[in-house]
Amino acid sequence: MSHGRTLCAGATPGAARLGRPWPDWLPTALAVVALGGAAVGLLGRLEARPVGREADRLWLPSGLFLRESTAGFREVAADALWFQAVQYYGEYRHGRHDLAYFRGMMRGVTTLDPRFLEAYRFGALVLATDMRDVEGGIDLLRRGILANPDRAILPFEVGFLQWVVQRDYARAAVWFDAASRAPDASDFTRRFAAFAHKRAGQLEVSYVLWRNLLDTTSDPNMRDLAERMMAKIEPVLRARAAADADGAAGPGDGADQARSGEARP
């Protein structure tokens, strides 16, 4: 029996049975291409109009609420919020906004995962430099220190911000000192603590810190540096002791010499 039509190449027996000139799969393929293309096109247009994105950030729930609502998956939620914060910072670098919600995002990340050290460091640095809120950055780090009292990096970062941004060397030295006493303090932390004290004029403490570094490090470069620094400080301390013994020298001589840079590393 003839249908009066010629079947096109590739037509399947099903198409032939129904007397259609196109293969069975063609309508499905066309529908998939058309609907898929439409979905992709619409998504592109929707992405270009980010309705409510800023509002989402404005209404970001408090970290405590997030903690309760993540049902034991807090760390993964912190990671997801961390990605958002990093992207948000990237958008700021491209001049799209003024980091207004950054503080809240970092609070959320660190409440969800109070041991996320990288978040404290990055957050504090952005607050202190890009947002010119050094105290805000230090507050974030202080919260981190409360949650991670045995980690050297956070007090070290406080000292770093006070040293390079606030130029408060005496306070920085106190924080470097605290960092050097942490169980996981590195040689570098101890070395920096010693240097900060010297800059602040507290040579005796500096000498003790260098001595500690010399006694605890296995790195020959560090040992060499410690020995050289101690060799520079020793004459000043000896001169101060001699002056004290003579009763002739005024207070602060050693400190003045240190400030003038005679004993720099």
Added chain:
Amino acid sequence: MTGAGDHVAAVALNTFRETVRDRIFYLVGVFGLVLIGSSAILSPLTVGAQGKVVADVGLASLSLFGLLVVVFVGSGMLHKEIDKRTITTILAKPVSRRAYVAGKFGGLILTLACMLAAMGALFLLVTLWTPVPLNPGYAAAFGFAFLELAVVTAVAVLLSTFVSPVLAAVLTLALFVVGHVSSDLKAFGALVGGPALRLATSVLFYVLPNLEVFNVRGAVVHGDPVSGAHLALAALYATCYVALCLVLAGAIFTRRELK
């Protein structure tokens, strides 16, 4: 003559075979893809925290995929057998209903143990090319995840003895969520509530499973030690809770009329 233990083992083995036939282990492959994806695709976004992110995602996925198996297999397990009437052929033999429920639980636990072992091995494999600082705590984290899933499985089996599969699945999921905040609920009740709320939150705290005791993922990822004493206490708590659920499930199922 065979004892109750043999009956439990036979039902458990059969349940395990059934879950294997249901291709549950495909989830291990999905787990692998999630892990590899999180380590490769998300790396540029992690800004110095790649190891932490991979470890977080890995350990959380391990628990999540286990939970999916418990919810979708555990909550409908008994109902399926009753619906197909295959249960009558088993119970016609000298197998008690309690042994049958315990066997069903055992089979699912065996499935979960195999899944966790496979996912744990995959996780360790992925850590070879990612900066995850491995420590012995990861072994403890896998153990705690297994204990947590054992408790949730027991709850799912208990619920499946007297409610429909859909309701059992929803209630199991809800109990999983509440089980992670029960301590906070109790603290909330003590802080802001009157005597009635305080009593209600205290009762909830003791009745519901406290799943947060098994959550050591954060501690392990950050390199904090997990004491053997905590592991032992958690294992004891899980054993007690599982036994309690199975005793209740057996009692309910024994009285249930099978049509």
